[in-house]
Amino acid sequence: MSLVLVEQLSYAYTSSKQPVIDALSFTIEQHEVVGILGPSGSGKSTLLRLMAGLEIPLKGTISIAGRTVVNDKLFMEADQRGVGMVFQDYALFPHLTVEKNIMFGLGKIKKREREARMHEMIDLVKLHDLAKRYPHELSGGQQQRVALARALAPKPTILLMDEPFSNLDYDLKQSIRLELKTILQTAGITCLLVSHDLNDVNDICSRVIDLTDHTRTTTRGCFEDVSNALVNKR
Numbered sequence: 001m002s003l004v005l006v007e008q009l010s011y012a013y014t015s016s017k018q019p020v021i022d023a024l025s026f027t028i029e030q031h032e033v034v035g036i037l038g039p040s041g042s043g044k045s046t047l048l049r050l051m052a053g054l055e056i057p058l059k060g061t062i063s064i065a066g067r068t069v070v071n072d073k074l075f076m077e078a079d080q081r082g083v084g085m086v087f088q089d090y091a092l093f094p095h096l097t098v099e100k101n102i103m104f105g106l107g108k109i110k111k112r113e114r115e116a117r118m119h120e121m122i123d124l125v126k127l128h129d130l131a132k133r134y135p136h137e138l139s140g141g142q143q144q145r146v147a148l149a150r151a152l153a154p155k156p157t158i159l160l161m162d163e164p165f166s167n168l169d170y171d172l173k174q175s176i177r178l179e180l181k182t183i184l185q186t187a188g189i190t191c192l193l194v195s196h197d198l199n200d201v202n203d204i205c206s207r208v209i210d211l212t213d214h215t216r217t218t219t220r221g222c223f224e225d226v227s228n229a230l231v232n233k234r
């Protein structure tokens with residue numbers, strides 16, 4: 001059975017009559033890294049927010065790891081869904097060090113276990129020398145790694161990443177893409193990654209969900225088609 005099942009999902013913001021997401025269905029298998037592509041305003045961030053439990057759909061069902069997290073009768077709160085999220089601006093706590101940012105989401109376990117998990121995450125994202133620093137003392141790429149470590153620390157079932165490269169310099173992007181790919185592979189995490197840049201998706205993801213046309217999903221090797229579809233729509 002698929003790890004994530006999204007069926008006939010629809011959503012509209014109250015201020016607009018037009019649905020942002022309209023009867024969208026897809027599945028994600030365990031350990032897949034899937035890209036969500038689409039032009040600005042096509043609903044990429046909204047889809048992640050629906051999956052994370054930050055918005056309530058108009059219609060449809062989302063199931064994660066065999067549990068229905070939302071349908072027309074049920075709404076599971078965000079912190080119960082086993083979903084980790086890395087936001088576009090990283091959303092780090094400015095008054096907490098790298099270590100404390102990473103430990104933040106590990107509230108309910110013993111201090112010794114929290115610290116052990118934090119050290120595992122520091123190893124994973126290679127931030128040993130920076131563990132005592134505050135977010136404003138880090139580069140964009142380093143902040144991204146902290147955000148990633150914080151999201152992975154509670155061992156989520158799935159990681160959602162919203163435009164993970166949008167705040168990075170062009171020159172840095174290539175190396176950080178490969179770094180992220182390695183970290184995701186090492187962590188063995190299933191991931192849904194939003195981008196409007198085909199290069200991000202090409203380098204990191206094995207499959208694309210294209211929000212330009214809700215009925216299409218594709219696999220590696222069909223990116224040319226996706227690219228053309230995006231260009232043709234503009």
Ligand SMILES: Nc1ncnc2c1ncn2[C@@H]1O[C@H](COP(=O)(O)OP(=O)(O)OP(=O)(O)O)[C@@H](O)[C@H]1O
Binds near residue numbers: 015042044
């Ligand atoms: N809080 C909100 N209230 C009303 N409309 C919203 C709200 N947030 C987003 N929208 C609208 O919903 C649509 C989809 O927005 P969303 O942020 O999901 O798109 P996106 O594909 O992630 O765009 P981008 O690539 O520019 O980040 C847009 O038309 C946007 O203006």
